[in-house]
Amino acid sequence: MxxxxxxxxxxxxxxxxxxxxxxxxxxxxxxxxxxxxxRADTLRGSLRPERSNYDVLKYDLFVKVNPAEKHISGVNKITFKALKRLPVMQLDLFENMQIDSITLRGKKLKYRREYNAVFIEFEKPINRKRERTLYFYYSGYPIIANNPPWDGGFIFTKDQNGKDWVSVAVQGTGASLWYPNKDHLSDEPEEAEIHITTPQGLVGVSNGRLIGKEKIDNDYIQWNWKVVNPINNYNIILDIGDYVHFSDQYKDLDLEYYVLSYNLEKAKKSFQEVIPMMDCFYEKIGPYPFPEDSYKLVETPFLGMEHQSAVAYGNGFNYGYMGRDLSATGVGLNWDYIIIHESGHEWxxxxxxxxxxxxxxxxxxxxxxxxxxxxxxxxxxxxxxxxxxxxxxxxxxxxxxxxxxxxxxxxxxxxxxxxxxxxxxxxxxxxxxxxxxxxxxxxxxxxxxxxxxxxxxxxxxxxxxxxxxxxxxxxxxxxYTQLPHLEFKNENGNLFYRWKTDVENFNMPVELLANNKEIRIEPTNSWQKLDDKLNTDNLKINFRKFYITSNLQDVL
Missing domain, CATH: 1.10.390.10 (Neutral Protease Domain 2)
Incomplete structure (x- = not known):
């Protein structure tokens, strides 16, 4: 993020x-x-038997978006496996959203709501190792983000041609803001399908690969996407807009791009940075982890987010972070921060x-x-x-x-x-x-x-x-908030050093520079004497490589 x-x-x-x-x-x-x-924080963040006693296997999510009304409706078909006997399960959906019904094998299930948690009661407890698929129907007016992506919610806006442009960002806030799921990072579905129904004339983009589209009626069209890798809840996304698509290739990895129609030429130039990025990352941190689902950049009406295989991009095709350098060194203006940072999240x-x-x-x-x-x-x-x-x-x-x-x-x-x-x-x-x-x-x-x-x-x-x-x-x-502090003292012309830290038994080698010569020492929390043969006239800490503090210059 x-x-x-x-x-x-x-x-x-x-x-x-x-x-x-x-x-x-x-x-x-x-x-x-x-x-x-x-209590709401505990329900959202903790693992109790209602959550830990089952494993989500697949989400099959259908969502219809009405931008004019800022309204959504749909169903999530949730396939799960009981890990232990399961009389009650917890799913999550924000309390402002309406539950239309929850069914299993065609029968409605009883449920109760507590804050954003939904506790579903099975007519008979589901036995260990059994797999089931329940249908969770819902609708409502989702929370709209005031400052996405830092506060969670939907974004309903217009592009510069006056066409609807819709997205959602919910990291931290919770994916249950807009669709029912087991909203905890510890459990990811092994695969997912996302079916986005949009007004005619707009394109719906989500994670994974497009497996087809179909006309619903004269007003709406459904875009069908499939993810074949595990995916965490806040990474599941929908983007709707007047998108055009172009593609590229890196080795055996498909590179797919969706941008607003009038930004096509800018994007073709800007997104060329993906190739040298992949060259670098493949070498230094390993191959792209989701090749089956492709790599995508999708233009969004907010700055960016690491939506898996559909990275949200809103940096205006600029170098730096919205044209600025976060480091104030000039180095950050040589590359597009959002492409690099958000793509790094794929790993x-x-x-x-x-x-x-x-x-x-x-x-x-x-x-x-x-x-x-x-x-x-x-x-x-x-x-x-x-x-x-x-x-x-x-x-x-x-x-x-x-x-x-x-x-x-x-x-x-x-x-x-x-x-x-x-x-x-x-x-x-x-x-x-x-x-x-x-x-x-x-x-x-x-x-x-x-x-x-x-x-x-x-x-x-x-x-x-x-x-x-x-x-x-x-x-x-x-x-802890304090950095490791390399403390020195001078006793009778002799230099002594040690680590001053909050934790005990802190052991960390560090590099000194003496007349530009690199010298490694291995301080502990106990005082040690610096080598007498070492010339201390120009002695320095190599702060460029080691993020610490020290009083060395005060002692010399």
């Missing part, structure tokens, strides 16, 4: 950086309530998905690091490091932890983007072996492909592959 628009102003107001960064740290959060949680967020939104850093930190990867592929490592270092100054607040609270649908700090990217970059130079580093990233996207995971599993993977103890490293960056 893109970071919030207003944060780009910070590059112009460095004297007010502290003020803006404080705002940023809270403004980027989609759902963090800082511990003030309600991190869409293929590798956090089980709980509290671990959203797994999506955003790695994806923000793909920006630096792309820069390195195109313009070299030094430009990449310049970009990352610039982001530390303009885009990181260090006010609240990156990891949120579990079980209540709560994200942590917006620092999950660029503090997280700098954390991952630091890990790279801790390893100090680029061939090994890129092999590890490729293995990460391969072994965790199409899975739901958590912080503990990610740490365990990187510990195994690097041979390093990394729990303290990740915990310091993710669970």
């Amino acid at each position: 893109p970071i919030k628009q207003t944060t780009t102003l910070m590059r112009y107001f460095f004297l007010l950086a502290t003020f803006f960064i404080t705002i940023l740290s809270s403004a980027q959060m989609l759902s963090n309530k800082q511990g003030k949680y309600t 991190f967020g869409n293929s590798i998905t956090a089980k709980d939104i509290a671990d959203m850093w797994i999506h955003e930190s790695f994806t923000s690091y793909t920006e630096a990867i792309y820069i390195e592929c195109r313009w070299g490592l030094e430009k990449s490091l310049t970009y990352l270092n610039g982001l530390r100054k303009t885009m990181v607040g260090n006010q609240t932890p990156i990891i949120g609270d579990y079980g209540v649908n709560a994200e942590g700090s917006g620092d999950m983007y660029f503090k997280g990217a700098n954390m991952i970059n630091t890990l790279r130079f801790m390893i100090n072996d680029d061939e090994k580093w890129w092999n590890i990233l490729n293995k990460f996207t391969s072994e965790f492909k199409h899975s739901q995971t958590d912080t503990e599993a990610v740490i365990a993977f990187f510990e195994k592959e690097t041979g390093l103890e990394l729990e303290s490293f990740f915990n310091q960056y993710l669970r």
